Amino acid sequence: MSTETLSLSRAMNEGLRKAMENDPKVVVMGEDVGKLGGVFRVTDGLQKDFGEARVIDTPLAESGIVGTAIGLALRGYRPVCEIQFDGFVFPAFNQITTQLAKMRMRSLGTLELPVVIRIPFGGGIGAVEHHSESPEAYFTHTGGLRVVACSNPSDAYTMIQQAITCPDPVIFFEPKRRYWDKAPVELDLANAAPLDRAVVAREGTDVTLLAYGPMVKTCLEAAQADEERSIEVVDIRSLNPLDEATVLESVRRTGRCVVVHEAPVFSGYGAELAARITEKCFYHLESPVLRVGGFSTPYPPSRLEDHYLPDLDRVLDAVDRTYEW
Amino acid sequence: MTIDAAHGAPPSTGAQPPPELVQLLTPEGERVEHPDYDVDLTAEEIKSLYRDLVIVRRLDNEALALTRQGELGVWASLLGQEAAQIGSGRALAANDMAFPSYREHGVAWCRDVDPVKVLGLFRGVNHSGWDPREHNFHLYTIVIGSQTLHATGYAMGIQRDGTEDAAIVYFGDGATSEGDVNEAFVWSAAQNAPIVFFCQNNQWAISEPLERQSRIPLYRRAEGFGFPGIRVDGNDVFAVLAVTKKALDNARSGQGPTLIEAFTYRMGAHTTTDDPTRYRLQAELEAWKLKDPIERVKAYLVKNQMADREFFEAIDEEAKKIGSDLRKRCLELPDPEATAIWENVYATEHAPLAGERDQFRSYLGSFEEVNR
Structure with missing residues (x-):
């Protein structure tokens, strides 16, 4: 076992580097990913080491990034696209949903689209509008895509490598406000959880918190702060496919569940979790599944985002409410 | 101020094509010379x-008939193109890759795609029946x-492989207004990608004439993006062959993209x-x-005197045979099994999808039990 303490951004960088070393067909492409190393430095130094043919500074055209990545994949490459910010993925929405997601099925399985689309997502960094969005539900709603979110440096390192070797297109969400959090990273992938598994991030017996990406840390802090109840935190990691077994097993044990995400609650990913849990754990539940998330509004100006984003108190408030039944 | 879309626009579509059109064979069948192109x-x-x-006209005609008889849901005819x-x-060379829109049944024929698979x-019965890698189509x-962006990315792959292949992408006059097409122009120019943009300007984007899309001839758009554009008589098979070959050769030899506007x-x-x-005059047709x-x-x-009556009759006969064979095989195309819905969505096992499929299977099974 060898570990190294890295920031999440650095862990992503090392994971990408490893993937590029392992497979000469892996190419990294996006706006400012070359000389600059990406606005979050995730691709720092890759162009210097792997050359301009494999680390491509693209035109400022997101549809073009994904559309040409599809073409490169059809030619046998494994493109890893960076969408600079969550709010800029929408010009590429058509290419992702009508082309990338469906091409395997449309070709009766003859075409493989191993494209990874990296999206720094979520708020909490005091940014201007379009830099704090959580668009995951748009993609989990689209069959043919795998959608994952990492929450910590070790998973960032592992999951990006797994996503790149995955034969399906993967939408890879990175919690941008956690880029600079440091933690020990397990460099040996041999014992890593598969890409499509949820993991129990903290064991508990009274309530299950379900979260992914930036909200996992918030939930862990909430669990830590609660001195009365034993709170379990499940890191969903893979939003599509959902690792139902791990989620249901936890909720059946605790009987109470709160889903936490930054995205608006209405029609959000949490609605799917709540519905499935209600359907499959009905007799185990002590109270309804509650959801904590963003409000059903456009993302507010950053001076208001502390109200909009779920925090420790809002999570524990929901935990309290699960005891009101 | 008035909003006048026609202001400064090219003459309406029924007019004579402009003189810059590359033509090697006139509508009357006269061979003519062009300073830059020859076959x-x-x-x-x-x-x-x-x-x-x-043959492709005959196949198209058969597909139209099949649609009118309810055997196809819809058909996009290539008649005239x-x-x-x-x-x-x-x-195209065997290793060149072609990216069609949805009317390129003639190109499919050239790439040896079985016509019944196009149907x-x-x-x-499926969203597409052929293996694109097998046909490079x-x-x-x-x-x-x-698809213009897919072709551009594919061409970038060719560059990285260092082979002498090229990509060609088909689209219509209406598509030139799409953002993706313009991004593909920008991109392939910046990358100097080995690609040919083949625009079939058939004058109509459903009901919208060319002047709703552009105030300059389409081929001239290329100049602004930094690569050559050329307008060819799209109804002249000699000229199209010559112009496309040259554009492909240029792509292969590192000269980057070309936009061909096939005026048809x-x-x-x-x-x-x-x-x-509802929207165009019979006289134009x-x-x-x-x-x-x-x-x-x-x-x-x-x-x-290259062909006699026997030759033409034999071709007609062959086309007729291929057409009726297509009809027969179309009617024999089986409906897929219900569970095909879940096939090939992902490369590997996807537990929630498998659960959905199994549930539906047992739901279907419940009818069998009732009927027993």
């Missing part, structure tokens, strides 16, 4: 092109212009659900009938 074809090669043209498709399709999409793409005419409806009498892409090759072959 050197044997009689056999010309007869082979003629055969292609006749045979020369643009056969000329460019026959210019799958329109009959609704990608899936049909219905979202307008999306959609003689039929947009699809079988369309009614062109009649004018274009005089520029038919097949008749001029026939006239050339006759004038130059």
Whole structure:
């Protein structure tokens, strides 16, 4: 076992580097990913080491990034696209949903689209509008895509490598406000959880918190702060496919569940979790599944985002409410 | 101020094509010279092109009939665009990759795609029936212009592989207004990608004429993006072949992209659900009938005594046979099993999908139990 303490951004960088070393067909492409190393430095130094043919500074055209990545994949490459910010993925929405997601099925399985689309997502960094969005539900709603979110440096390192070797297109969400959090990273992938598994991030017996990406840390802090109840935190990691077994097993044990995400609650990913849990754990539940998330509004100006984003108190408030039944 | 879309726009679509049009064979079947383009074809090669043209028109006609009889859900006819498709399709080398939109049945023919496989999409038994890698002919793409970016990326892959292949991408006049097409122009120019943009300007984007899309001739758009654009008589199979070959050669030799505007005419409806009498004049169609892409090759072959009546009769007979064979095999296409819905969505096991499929399977099974 060898570990190294890295920031999440650095862990992503090392994971990408490893993937590029392992497979000469892996190419990294996006706006400012070359000389600059990406606005979050995730691709720092890759162009210097792997050359301009494999680390491509693209035109400022997101549809073009994904559309040409599809073409490169059809030619046998494994493109890893960076969408600079969550709010800029929408010009590429058509290419992702009508082309990338469906091409395997449309070709009766003859075409493989191993494209990874990296999206720094979520708020909490005091940014201007379009830099704090959580668009995951748009993609989990689209069959043919795998959608994952990492929450910590070790998973960032592992999951990006797994996503790149995955034969399906993967939408890879990175919690941008956690880029600079440091933690020990397990460099040996041999014992890593598969890409499509949820993991129990903290064991508990009274309530299950379900979260992914930036909200996992918030939930862990909430669990830590609660001195009365034993709170379990499940890191969903893979939003599509959902690792139902791990989620249901936890909720059946605790009987109470709160889903936490930054995205608006209405029609959000949490609605799917709540519905499935209600359907499959009905007799185990002590109270309804509650959801904590963003409000059903456009993302507010950053001076208001502390109200909009779920925090420790809002999570524990929901935990309290699960005891009101 | 008035909003006048026609202000500064090119003359309406029924007018004579402008003089910059590359033409090697007139509508009357006269061979003409062009300073930059030429073809050197044997009689056999010309007869082979003629055969292609006749057969794809026959196949198209059969598909139209099948649609009218309810056997296909819809059909996008290529009528009038045979020369643009056969000329460019026959210019391709085996390893070149072609990205069609959804009307390129003639190019599919050139890439040896079994015509019945082209019908799958329109009959609704699948979304596409052929293996794109086997034919170097990608899936049909219905979202307008999306495939231009795929072709550009593919061409970037060719560059990285260091091979002497090229990509060609087909789209229509309407597609030139799409963002993706313009991004593909920007991108391929910046990358100097080995790609040919083959725009079949058939004058109509369903009901919208070219002047709703552009105030300059489409081929001139290329200049602003930094690569050559050329307008070719899209009903002249010789000229299309010559122009496409040269553009592909330029791509292969590191000279980057070319935009070809094949000036042609959609003689039929947009699809079988369309009614062109609502938006265009019969006289326009009649004018274009005089520029038919097949008749001029026939006239050339006759004038130059390269083919006799027997030859033409034999081709007609062969086309008829291929058409009726297509009909027969279309009617035999089986409906897929219900569980095909869940097939090939992902490469590997996807537990929630498998759960859905199994649940539906047992739901279907419940009917069998009741019926027993």
